[in-house]
């Protein structure tokens with residue numbers, strides 16, 4: 001099933017990339033006594049970590065548009081699963097969730113994947129940072145800063161960096177622009193047909209009808225399995241609206257919607273080329 005959804009927690013909405021759904025799902029898991037796997041920034045790199053610490057979960061919030069290696073954590077979970085029987089919520093990109101499903105025992109696990117535009121090629125971000133930082137030491141990096149709002153469209157191109165010397169870089173950035181235009185996208189991402197690998201899939205709900213939208217961030221949530229549906233729909237701190245059909249019916253979105261329906265029916269392979277042109 002498909003929902004328009006956002007967190008009722010204003011602080012969480014501000015620190016998340018779209019409707020703050022990840023944090024709500026993760027908080028539920030911690031409250032149940034389980035652990036959460038997701039990606040945090042450490043300096044200029046993004047890492048997968050597993051935690052039950054709510055402060056670390058706060059750091060997982062927000063999309064990081066750089067590659068992160070899921071292998072070390074997936075092998076770690078593979079090992080600890082023999083003795084650790086508590087539930088785990090594993091969040092990541094569809095290809096990472098797919099890898100998790102192939103390598104680990106998924107019993108007592110909730111898998112959450114993101115709708116995915118793809119990742120830029122390795123090394124592009126490092127070169128860009130070197131060019132704009134001019135030797136200054138980076139303290140913190142944030143993609144998609146929401147201080148100018150979420151629904152303006154410009155958020156997709158924003159990059160915010162704070163330096164140790166107190167300087168800040170806060171711009172609609174060429175790294176993000178080239179990524180959005182697929183100029184720096186990895187070849188494997190251009191050919192990718194993976195999506196909706198998790199029990200739950202979350203993404204941005206751009207162009208939702210004004211009467212439903214939360215201008216601080218609105219997510220689209222797909223519940224792909226009965227267990228995912230039960231997990232998501234029982235969270236009272238999320239505002240949800242069931243979507244039967246996309247409301248924003250311009251030509252591009254009608255094609256996207258048709259593609260999605262065919263994908264759900266397992267007819268996606270002949271449509272690879274179409275997806276490349278209309279990637280959500």
Ligand SMILES: Cc1cc2nc3c(=O)[nH]c(=O)nc-3n(C[C@H](O)[C@H](O)[C@H](O)COP(=O)(O)OP(=O)(O)OC[C@H]3O[C@@H](n4cnc5c(N)ncnc54)[C@H](O)[C@@H]3O)c2cc1C
Pocket residue numbers: 015016017018019020021022023037038039040046060061062063064065066067068091092093114115116117118119202203204205217219279280
């Ligand atoms: C590279 C990338 C491409 C995306 N492309 C699209 C798209 O085309 N269309 C769309 O609708 N949505 C896309 N998203 C998802 C969207 O940006 C939001 O992450 C999603 O809507 C969840 O938002 P939220 O507010 O619920 O949670 P947030 O707090 O924003 O999400 C945080 C979650 O994202 C995970 N995460 C962040 N960066 C990475 C990373 N590099 N690798 C793996 N996991 C990561 C964290 O572990 C955490 O689970 C993309 C996200 C990423 C990281």
Ligand code: SF4
Pocket residue numbers: 093094095096116117118119188189190192193194
């Ligand atoms: S487009 Fe596919 S291969 Fe690329 S990051 Fe997303 S899920 Fe992985």
